[in-house]
Structures are given as structure tokens and as C-alpha cells.
Amino acid sequence: MRYSLDALRRLPTKMSGLVGGLLDYAMIGRAQHEPRRHRLTAVLSDATELVGRRVEERDAIVRVPSAGEVWGDRSLLATLFSNLFSNAIKYTPHDRRPEIARNGWSRWTASGGPSRV
Numbered sequence: 001m002r003y004s005l006d007a008l009r010r011l012p013t014k015m016s017g018l019v020g021g022l023l024d025y026a027m028i029g030r031a032q033h034e035p036r037r038h039r040l041t042a043v044l045s046d047a048t049e050l051v052g053r054r055v056e057e058r059d060a061i062v063r064v065p066s067a068g069e070v071w072g073d074r075s076l077l078a079t080l081f082s083n084l085f086s087n088a089i090k091y092t093p094h095d096r097r098p099e100i101a102r103n104g105w106s107r108w109t110a111s112g113g114p115s116r117v
Contacts, residue, residue: 033073033076034073034074035071035072035073036071036072037069037070037071038069038070038071038072038074038077039068039069040064040065040067040068040069040070041064041065041066041067041068042074043070043074043077043078043081044062044064044065044081045064046074046075046078046081046082047077047078047079047080047081047082047084047085048062048064048082048085050078050079050082051082051085051086051089054085054086054089054090055085055089058089058092058097058098059097060089060092060097060098060099060100061097061098061099061100061101062085062100062101063099063100063101063102064102065102085100088100
């Protein structure tokens with residue numbers, strides 16, 4: 001019985017998240033996009049700002065590279081990277097400090113870093 005009550009309490013939050021995600025997806029197709037070249041540092045700073053609360057809560061390390069460019073719509077790129085950062089933080093075990101960094105030209109890594117004591 002306890003499990004079902006807890007599940008019922010969480011369902012509205014999960015459903016709200018799903019509906020919000022669907023609305024975001026629907027708006028992507030309708031919005032006016034301006035693809036162009038952007039500094040990677042600016043896009044990643046936007047993305048880090050979007051997940052700032054999660055970064056602070058988990059004391060995550062996000063290493064933003066100082067060079068590079070990307071092509072696309074800045075807000076969509078920031079959304080993409082913030083989603084990747086959020087997932088990296090979410091799926092890092094809680095006994096480890098999340099660390100997100102660029103590894104080489106085109107490879108990103110998310111590691112759990114050292115165990116917390």
C-alpha cells in the first residue's frame with residue numbers, strides 16, 4: 001500500500017514533465033530558427049546556466065573549453081547541451097561528484113570523479 005501511495009504522489013510531477021517535454025518538442029518545429037556559427041564557450045555557458053541548480057545541488061564540475069565553434073541555432077544548441085549535462089548529472093551515482101568535460105575535438109565525457117567520503 002505504501003508503494004502505491006508514493007507512486008501516486010510522484011505521478012503528477014512525472015506527467016507534468018512529460019507534457020512539458022512534448023510542448024517543448026512541438027514548439028521547436030514552429031519557432032523561427034537562426035542557424036549560424038557560434039563560439040562554443042558561449043553556447044556551453046548558456047547550457048550550464050540552464051542546469052545551474054542541478055550543478056550546484058550535486059557540486060558538479062563542468063569544464064568549458066576555451067576554443068571551438070559550432071553551427072546551429074544558439075538556443076537549440078544550449079538546450080541540447082543542457083539536456084546532456086542534466087542527464088550526466090542525473091545518472092552519476094550519488095556517492096560520486098559529477099564531472100563533465102570535453103575530451104579531444106569531438107568527444108565529451110561525463111565521469112563520476114572520485115568517491116565522496
